[in-house]
Amino acid sequence: MADDKDPGPTQLAPRFSSASPAEVAAGGGLLSRRAVLTGAVVAGALSAVAARAANPDWSDAAKPWQKQPGRPFSRYGQPSVHVREIERSVTLREGDVAPGNGSSFTPLHLLRGTLTPNGLHFERHHNGVPDIDPDHHRLVIHGLVERPLRFDFDALLRYPMVNRTVFIECSGNSFRNTFPKVQEVSCGDIHGLISTSEWTGVPLSLLLAEAGVRADAKWVIAEGADAATMARSIPLAKALDDVLVAFYQNGEPLRPEQGFPMRLVLPGYEGNMSIKWVHRLELTEVPLHARDETSHYTDLLPDGRALQFTFPMGVKSVITQPSAGWDLQGSGYYDVSGLAWTGAGRITRVEVSADGGATWAEAELQGTPPRHGVVRFRIPWRWDGKPTSLASRATDETGAVQPDRATWLARYGATQRYHYNAIQHWAVDAEGRLRNVYA
């Protein structure tokens, strides 16, 4: 709507005259987080944005929704109809004979927190989502144990439970960036095979202790009750450490897509091992060498050999706001923000570059980085309106640093798609449009 009170674009452009040289953190207009904390720069920059948004004339303050009572109560809340475009993106392949084999992606670029809403948790199914009646679901522990056990759902719910807020990342996450041709899709469509939930369940170690692990047991074979009968071999040490048999996701029962009525959660390990709809755990001396740890989920090396059992996910980060497909509204202040995580444990630092990787500045981590969780990072940026690119680079507590794409590619054979964790660059053109780019 035309508004003659609109102060116009020149006055809207955030001003940074108050930014002292000390507040400049790196090239391309990155500012130190002190510049945000002291408020001077951001207050000056954002007041112009707010002036455009606020209507100083309150005479029309009573909107239609204030003139009649609102809707009554509902038994299960739904998102606002005005945000219906915040949804998973599903790759549908024409003429697909196995529509239940594929994935849907979390729209990372449309979310601002660290937890993933349950309806937006990414999905990776190898043969669809089974509709399991919990009254007919059993979990069996057998093999190299003193006492084979069989639990029904209600029995498991009586065990002491713990909460763990951890990510699950598919080892195929970011596979689109392994392609020689750059894919012009959103951040979520590239990196959205990671989601984070507070998982609640029984430590697997407790159930294994009850069964009595025999001294010759070295592996736990976990199997799902879906039509894919997904099975993976889990080292006993991991099973005894921090693996959960989870029943709840962000406080509510698991969604069918996430493994209702129960799934394994293996903090930090490749998502494939977090067996959904789990119904069988067999203790063995040797790994199973199942389909999904031989023909798939192995890592092809340049010499044609392949690595098997790459369990932890690598150190990784991505700028989610702004990211591919975004249009910056003119030069000036932007709050650059993203997510960082590592299968090794905790992130220790995230650096951001606004000049194509020439210089880097340390971003602010929001809170203490959680073990096997994601941490959000932020850094203030003053865009000068010229073409450039934005990138982030994470370091974890083992000292591992995210590699650049060329370094990552050199480690593997040409068709390797798993465990891609290279630095993501978003190109910014003169119009302020962002897109995926290989540096």
Ligand SMILES: Nc1nc2c(c(=O)[nH]1)N[C@H]1C(S)=C(S)[C@@H](COP(=O)(O)O)O[C@H]1N2
């Ligand atoms: N039973 C079973 N478990 C499974 C799968 C499956 O297809 N069947 N997919 C695996 C893969 S490859 C991943 S990445 C994660 C995905 O979990 P999510 O769909 O809850 O995001 O589940 C794993 N567990």
Ligand SMILES: [Mo]
């Ligand atoms: Mo996966």
